[in-house]
Amino acid sequence: MDTETAELRVLEAAQSLFNERGVQAVGMDAIRTASGVSLKRLYQVFPSKDALLEAVLRRRDAEVRAAITSYAAAHATTPYERVLAVFDYLGEWFAEPDFRGCAFINAYGEIGGVSAAVADIARTHKTAVRDHFAALVAELGAPAVLADQLAILANGAMATAGINGTPEPAAQAKAAARVLLDAA
Amino acid sequence: MDTETAELRVLEAAQSLFNERGVQAVGMDAIRTASGVSLKRLYQVFPSKDALLEAVLRRRDAEVRAAITSYAAAHATTPYERVLAVFDYLGEWFAEPDFRGCAFINAYGEIGGVSAAVADIARTHKTAVRDHFAALVAELGAPAVLADQLAILANGAMATAGINGTPEPAAQAKAAARVLLDAA
DNA sequence: GCCAGCGGAGAACGCTCGTTCTCCTCTTGC
DNA sequence: GCAAGAGGAGAACGAGCGTTCTCCGCTGGC
Numbered sequence: 001m002d003t004e005t006a007e008l009r010v011l012e013a014a015q016s017l018f019n020e021r022g023v024q025a026v027g028m029d030a031i032r033t034a035s036g037v038s039l040k041r042l043y044q045v046f047p048s049k050d051a052l053l054e055a056v057l058r059r060r061d062a063e064v065r066a067a068i069t070s071y072a073a074a075h076a077t078t079p080y081e082r083v084l085a086v087f088d089y090l091g092e093w094f095a096e097p098d099f100r101g102c103a104f105i106n107a108y109g110e111i112g113g114v115s116a117a118v119a120d121i122a123r124t125h126k127t128a129v130r131d132h133f134a135a136l137v138a139e140l141g142a143p144a145v146l147a148d149q150l151a152i153l154a155n156g157a158m159a160t161a162g163i164n165g166t167p168e169p170a171a172q173a174k175a176a177a178r179v180l181l182d183a184a
Numbered sequence: 185m186d187t188e189t190a191e192l193r194v195l196e197a198a199q200s201l202f203n204e205r206g207v208q209a210v211g212m213d214a215i216r217t218a219s220g221v222s223l224k225r226l227y228q229v230f231p232s233k234d235a236l237l238e239a240v241l242r243r244r245d246a247e248v249r250a251a252i253t254s255y256a257a258a259h260a261t262t263p264y265e266r267v268l269a270v271f272d273y274l275g276e277w278f279a280e281p282d283f284r285g286c287a288f289i290n291a292y293g294e295i296g297g298v299s300a301a302v303a304d305i306a307r308t309h310k311t312a313v314r315d316h317f318a319a320l321v322a323e324l325g326a327p328a329v330l331a332d333q334l335a336i337l338a339n340g341a342m343a344t345a346g347i348n349g350t351p352e353p354a355a356q357a358k359a360a361a362r363v364l365l366d367a368a
Numbered sequence: 369g370c371c372a373g374c375g376g377a378g379a380a381c382g383c384t385c386g387t388t389c390t391c392c393t394c395t396t397g398c
Numbered sequence: 399g400c401a402a403g404a405g406g407a408g409a410a411c412g413a414g415c416g417t418t419c420t421c422c423g424c425t426g427g428c
Contacts, residue, residue: 020297029415041376106294107293113209148344151344154340157340163310164310211385222406224389224406233386
C-alpha cells in the first residue's frame with residue numbers, strides 16, 4: 001500500500017469513527033484496526049492524533065463545500081433555487097443511516113474549548129457556508145443579513161436533526177428559508 | 185457542609201467546567217478542587233461521573249425551561265411577543281463571557297453517540313423547547329410546523345453564536361422569527 | 369543466494385483518569 | 399474525658415490512552 005492510499009484510508013476510518021463515537025472515545029488502535037494501516041505508518045503520515053483530527057476536519061470542510069456547490073449546480077439554476085438546494089442537500093445527508101450531526105458543531109462542542117485549532121477550523125467552515133449564502137443573496141439583491149439567517153437555519157437544521165434523529169428539519173428549514181427569501 | 189450544599193456546589197462546578205472544556209477533558213479531581221467537596225463526598229452524592237453528567241444536564245434543562253418562561257413573563261404579554269422574547273433571552277445568554285454554546289448540543293456531539301442516556305436528555309430538552317414554541321404558535325392559530333422552524337432558528341443561533349463567538353445570531357434569528365410569524 | 373533496509377504486528381512505556389482505600393482529624397453524645 | 403463514627407486529604411489501583419520501540423519477515427539489488 002502506498003502512502004497516498006494509506007493516508008486516505010486513515011482519514012476515512014477516522015472520520016467514520018469520530019462521527020460515530022466522538023473524538024476522545026476513539027483510540028488510535030481503533031483507527032489502525034478500521035483502516036488496516038499500521039501504527040507506524042499512521043504516525044509517519046500524521047504526527048499526532050490532534051494533527052489527524054485537524055486533517056479530518058479540513059478534508060470534511062472541502063468535501064462539504066464541494067458537495068454544496070455541485071449539488072446546486074446539478075439541481076438548480078437561479079440563485080433563489082440554489083439557496084433552497086442547500087437544504088435539499090441537507091435532507092439527503094440527514095437521511096443517511098450513520099448521520100449523527102455536523103462534524104464541526106460536534107468537534108467544537110467536544111474540543112473547541114481546549115483546542116484553538118479545532119475552534120478555528122469550525123469557525124472557518126461555518127464562515128464559508130455563510131459566504132456561500134452571501135454570494136447568492138447578493139445576486140438576489142437581498143440584504144446581507146439574510147445570508148446569516150440562512151446559515152442559522154442550516155446550522156439549526158443540522159443540530160436538530162442530529163439530536164432528534166430525524167431528517168425532517170431539512171424540509172422545515174427549507175420552507176422557512178423560502179419565506180425569508182420571498183420576504184426579502 | 186451539609187449534603188444539599190455539597191451537591192449544589194458539585195453541580196455548579198461540574199457545569200462550569202464541562203461548559204468550558206467539554207466533559208471528557210474534565211477529571212473528577214478538577215471538579216473536587218473547583219467545588220471544594222472531597223472525592224468521598226462527591227461519590228456519595230453521585231455514584232459515577234456519568235451520573236453526575238446526567239444530573240448536570242437535567243438541572244440545566246430545568247434551569248433553561250424556567251428561564252425562558254420567566255423571561256417571557258417579565259418582558260412580553262402576547263404570544264407573538266413571547267416567541268420573540270425567547271430570542272432576546274438567547275441574546276443575553278450569548279453575551280455572557282463564558283458562553284460556549286448549548287450544553288445539550290455540545291454534550292450530544294461529544295457523548296451522544298456512546299451514551300443513550302445523554303442522547304435522551306438532549307432530545308428531551310430540545311423537544312421541550314419546541315413544545316414551548318408550539319404552545320405559543322397554537323395560541324396564534326398558526327400552523328404547527330412554525331414551532332419546529334422557530335426551534336430550528338433557536339438551535340441554529342446557539343450553534344452559530346458558540347462557534348463564531350459573537351452574540352449577533354440571536355438578533356438575526358429574532359428578525360427571521362418575526363418574518364416567519366408575520367407570514368403565518 | 370544474500371544482505372540491507374523497509375514495513376507490519378503488537379508489546380512496552382509513561383501518563384491520566386475514574387474509582388476506591390487508608391489514615392488521620394474532628395465532632396458529638398455520654 | 400473518651401469512645402465512635404463521620405468526613406477530609408490524598409495515596410493507591412487498575413484500566414485505557416497516545417506514542418514509541420522491538421522484533422521479525424519480506425523484498426529488491428547484486
